[in-house]
Amino acid sequence: MSEPIGVAVVGTGDWGANLVRNFASLPGARLAALCDADPQRLAKSAGQHPGARALAHVDQVAGAADVQAAVVAASAVNHHALARVLLEAGKDVFVEKPLTLRVEHAEELVRLAQARDRILMVGHLLLYHPGVRYLKGMVERGDLGDLYYIYSQRVNLGKVRRDENAIWSFAPHDLSVILHLLDAEPLDVVARGSAFVQGGVEDVVFVDLRFPDGKLAHVHVSWLDPHKLRKFTVVGSRKMVVFDDMEASEKVRIYDKGVDRAGEVVSYGDALTVRSGDILIPRISLQEPLRLECQHFIECVRERKRPLTDGAGGLRVVKVLAAAQASLERGGAPVPLARTKQEVA
Ligand SMILES: NC(=O)c1ccc[n+]([C@@H]2O[C@H](COP(=O)([O-])OP(=O)(O)OC[C@H]3O[C@@H](n4cnc5c(N)ncnc54)[C@H](O)[C@@H]3O)[C@@H](O)[C@H]2O)c1
Numbered sequence: 637m638s639e640p641i642g643v644a645v646v647g648t649g650d651w652g653a654n655l656v657r658n659f660a661s662l663p664g665a666r667l668a669a670l671c672d673a674d675p676q677r678l679a680k681s682a683g684q685h686p687g688a689r690a691l692a693h694v695d696q697v698a699g700a701a702d703v704q705a706a707v708v709a710a711s712a713v714n715h716h717a718l719a720r721v722l723l724e725a726g727k728d729v730f731v732e733k734p735l736t737l738r739v740e741h742a743e744e745l746v747r748l749a750q751a752r753d754r755i756l757m758v759g760h761l762l763l764y765h766p767g768v769r770y771l772k773g774m775v776e777r778g779d780l781g782d783l784y785y786i787y788s789q790r791v792n793l794g795k796v797r798r799d800e801n802a803i804w805s806f807a808p809h810d811l812s813v814i815l816h817l818l819d820a821e822p823l824d825v826v827a828r829g830s831a832f833v834q835g836g837v838e839d840v841v842f843v844d845l846r847f848p849d850g851k852l853a854h855v856h857v858s859w860l861d862p863h864k865l866r867k868f869t870v871v872g873s874r875k876m877v878v879f880d881d882m883e884a885s886e887k888v889r890i891y892d893k894g895v896d897r898a899g900e901v902v903s904y905g906d907a908l909t910v911r912s913g914d915i916l917i918p919r920i921s922l923q924e925p926l927r928l929e930c931q932h933f934i935e936c937v938r939e940r941k942r943p944l945t946d947g948a949g950g951l952r953v954v955k956v957l958a959a960a961q962a963s964l965e966r967g968g969a970p971v972p973l974a975r976t977k978q979e980v981a
Pocket of ligand 1: 646647648649650651652671672673674677694709710711712714718732733734759761805
């Protein structure tokens with residue numbers, strides 16, 4: 637058995653603590669260091685993991701010879717600067733979502749990782765969810781027929797953030813799944829939202845995406861809502877599927893529903909028939925997506941594999957987020973997806 641991979645977690649706040657817990661107990665990994673700019677947070681996580689060194693600054697992580705791979709789970713505004721320092725120091729890096737808050741910054745990280753031959757992975761957690769993997773398998777096998785449209789709801793009464801609005805905080809999850817299932821980038825994006833609780837930070841946003849071939853997607857995100865919903869509805873020509881992450885075990889429901897066209901049309905009334913068949917609830921593994929994600933990172937580092945959620949995927953999501961933000965600022969005007977400098981070159 638080869639040596640465990642030395643991992644450092646930078647940012648040990650609410651979410652970082654979950655990553656720390658996973659890397660501390662993952663076979664093949666060794667939690668070598670913890671880093672947080674807030675001394676109290678650092679002392680708390682270091683107290684729980686005395687085997688890991690407590691470091692106050694990312695430069696100390698960059699310089700640590702026993703750290704091969706680093707996880708950035710600091711506030712999103714700092715993702716770019718932290719990931720850059722770590723990649724430049726030759727570390728493999730896993731950055732929480734969103735990869736960055738600006739397209740140019742995400743492009744720079746992707747380029748840097750490529751130039752240094754380093755792993756760059758982004759925390760698009762849902763792509764490791766057994767329910768989403770099942771859904772992707774259905775789409776790939778053509779079980780749903782032609783994919784028509786997808787909508788998602790990610791709403792609750794929850795943590796009101798100060799430096800990022802509901803799009804940047806929640807929509808990376810929905811967008812990563814939608815781009816993954818449709819295997820395409822949208823043509824344009826429309827977003828409308830409002831900041832009810834604090835000036836300038838939208839609590840509620842409705843995002844519409846238009847894809848090639850008339851495919852559509854819609855994302856509703858909010859931390860100001862009476863419901864707690866984490867749900868995708870996927871409608872295809874043959875079947876419809878609902879992935880509901882709030883369900884304890886029956887997370888995926890497949891509806892044999894649709895509208896069929898008759899082969900030979902005699903009259904308008906005979907042309908279309910509504911099919912409302914069985915509902916199937918497949919058995920889905922209940923493995924923790926975060927654990928699968930952390931395992932995948934370690935595997936990619938060890939085997940020098942391209943992650944399922946690589947930097948390029950992170951960049952695609954940031955491009956859509958940036959277009960949604962631009963539309964929001966223009967009162968809901970459609971914003972076409974700009975091609976990146978790399979794509980133009
Ligand atoms: N994948 C998911 O499901 C999921 C869920 C929640 C949050 N997140 C992401 O995780 C990240 C952290 O979110 P959170 O809710 O834990 O926020 P948080 O505010 O609770 O924690 C952030 C921590 O980062 C530290 N930090 C900030 N700048 C730093 C720096 N320069 N160097 C070292 N430490 C620094 C802060 O002191 C704080 O302890 C965000 O990017 C968020 O989008 C992901």
